[in-house]
Amino acid sequence: MAFDIDDLNFERLSPVGRLMKSLIVNPFANYAPSGFIKGLLRFGKSELAAANWKDPGGWRSMVISYNGRCRQIADKVLVNGGIMPMALRNRRRLAGRVLATLIDSCPRPSVHVLGLGAGPGRIIMDAMGASSKPSVATLVDISAEAFEFGQSAARDEGLDKRMNFIQADARDVGQMLENPPDLVKMIGICEYLSDEQLDGIFEAVSEVMPRGCAIVVNSLSDAHGTDRFFRKVFGLNMLYRDGSCLQQLMSARGFGDFVAIDEPLGVYQVIVGRKIRDN
DSSP states (O other): OOOOOTTOOOOOOOHHHHHHIIIIIHHHHHHSOHHHHHHHHHHTTOHHHHHHHHSTTOHHHHHHHHHOOOSSHHHHHHHHHOHHHHHHHHHHHHHHHHHHHHHHHOSSSSEEEEEETOTTOHHHHHHHHHOSSOEEEEEEESOHHHHHHHHHHHHHHTOGGGEEEEESOGGGGGGTOSSOOSEEEETTTGGGSOHHHHHHHHHHHHHHSOTTOEEEEEEEOGGGSOHHHHHHHSOOOOOOBOHHHHHHHHHTTTEEEEEEEEOTTSSEEEEEEEEOSOO
């Protein structure tokens, strides 16, 4: 299946910008004493840093990165100039378009979208708002705060009647659904789970998905160049898997017919698979 993304307003780095980050910005971020950088971020009242110190990689830091409109100078530098937040915004645009296309192409008259590790559900809201076909969503996450934020955002978008928020572990998906999903979204979750944990979720999802239905995940590359910074300063330990690794894990649970799409900074790849056989 083809996905039209040519009109998306992706964020990019110029060759000079990439060189500056590679030679100056990234080495400083990665190898300056972590205590010194943390002190600077505390002094600068960085909301992004505070969100990650409370919950590394959690929904609140994602919302801050997605928003891009920061009050503090430290966050203006981190969020607007950092490759990772830029790539996150690119991933949001790309995944939203992919999901909207899948909703519109689904043969069912009303599409049920399942979001696992969904946080506030911002990407699914983007997709539902951009698609022309009726759809409803079930969003699963372990954070009650994320859902409070998501429910408020859904009301603002006029989508609150079409979204059901469930606080639960994604691996228990088979026990919580009244209707099988037509489309499963797992953007932003795979990089925080081990192979064994992912396999458990893929198995549970495969058991409730009809054949032909789509699943959307993302891979993660260390091309952002600041993994050491994220680990030492933010306490953020991400697992890097390329698309072929994720496809192998999904293939073992009955998925195939994969399509992989890169975002321009090379940090994320959005991967679409189909349920092609039973477990």
